[in-house]
Amino acid sequence: MRKTIVIPTDFTVQSLNVLKSVLSNNASNTTLDIILLHGLSLNDSIRDLLFSSKLQQIENLSTAEFEEACEVIKNKYDSQISSLRVDLFSGYNLSAFNNFLEGNRVVEIYVSDKKLELTNKKSFDLSRFIAKSMAKVITIDTVLSLSTPEKGKVAEVFNQISLG
Numbered sequence: 085m086r087k088t089i090v091i092p093t094d095f096t097v098q099s100l101n102v103l104k105s106v107l108s109n110n111a112s113n114t115t116l117d118i119i120l121l122h123g124l125s126l127n128d129s130i131r132d133l134l135f136s137s138k139l140q141q142i143e144n145l146s147t148a149e150f151e152e153a154c155e156v157i158k159n160k161y162d163s164q165i166s167s168l169r170v171d172l173f174s175g176y177n178l179s180a181f182n183n184f185l186e187g188n189r190v191v192e193i194y195v196s197d198k199k200l201e202l203t204n205k206k207s208f209d210l211s212r213f214i215a216k217s218m219a220k221v222i223t224i225d226t227v228l229s230l231s232t233p234e235k236g237k238v239a240e241v242f243n244q245i246s247l248g
Contacts, residue, residue: 087117091194092122092193092196093120094202094207096201097153099120101226102194105194107161110161115166119169120170122142122170123172124141126174175213181210181214182217185218196224
């Protein structure tokens with residue numbers, strides 16, 4: 085069985101704890117198409133719209149630690165992951181969000197019980213769309229250890245987490 089899921093991300097290693105929890109609790113016969121989704125407002129400038137691509141914007145938002153953590157997860161859970169990609173949502177209403185979900189055949193959205201840390205001024209919180217979306221929403225309880233010496237590093241992906 086194969087299904088597509090969305091996990092909101094802020095391009096931090098901590099946001100990948102939700103993905104790790106989903107994969108570690110996944111049924112063995114289900115492979116996942118995973119979309120790590122970030123909300124980003126686009127400029128209205130013609131120059132920006134013509135000469136900047138989604139890939140460039142993702143590269144500007146992403147960090148080396150985030151990309152390395154994604155690779156570690158892909159390698160560790162290779163048998164469960166059919167595809168893993170990062171995407172941007174730039175719509176302004178629920179209808180656009182539901183169209184995104186329908187177009188990508190998303191059946192579930194996994195969110196953290198912790199709020200994402202949006203550091204870019206153009207980023208926006210997807211939770212208002214997620215709460216009213218047509219997809220099934222599952223909240224993941226993240227239980228982090230008290231001493232996290234690798235905070236923000238790849239090793240943090242392997243903290244203890246549980247489904248809630």
